[in-house]
Amino acid sequence: MIIFGTRGYLYQLAVMTMVCGWCGNPSAHTLRKRVTKFTLFFVPLFPFSTKFATQCTFCGGEQKIPKEQAEQLLAQHIASQDGNPFGQPQQPGYAPGAQGQGQGQNPYHH
Numbered sequence: 001m002i003i004f005g006t007r008g009y010l011y012q013l014a015v016m017t018m019v020c021g022w023c024g025n026p027s028a029h030t031l032r033k034r035v036t037k038f039t040l041f042f043v044p045l046f047p048f049s050t051k052f053a054t055q056c057t058f059c060g061g062e063q064k065i066p067k068e069q070a071e072q073l074l075a076q077h078i079a080s081q082d083g084n085p086f087g088q089p090q091q092p093g094y095a096p097g098a099q100g101q102g103q104g105q106n107p108y109h110h
Contacts (some may be wrong), residue, residue: 009035009042013070014077018054022061029054031073 012031017039018029036049050069065073 002040003042004038004040006036006048007039009037011035013058013074016073016077020056020059020061021063022056023059025058027056027058029056031070031077033070056075061098 012030013033014031015028016031017026020029021027032053032055034049034051034053035047037044037047039045050067051064052067053062053064054073
């Protein structure tokens, strides 16, 4: 008896701010890559499907995009972060330029 099937893997490539095509709000969007792999005896052997999509964190709307557009968005994101795809590290509750305005203060620190 041979056991075979497929398994999906979801990778979050970046989080970037864009205007949503669904709700029209400028909000954070996740750039995701879904890879489906063929498995034999529950061991993933090779990918046979790769799809890219962006998802709005405000409304949850998802838009499938071609590989070329995903690569372009990722390159723009990395360039805007000075080569660091994960952005600059920040302290919890810190928002640059918001000191003294009631924003960006840590609500857990009194």
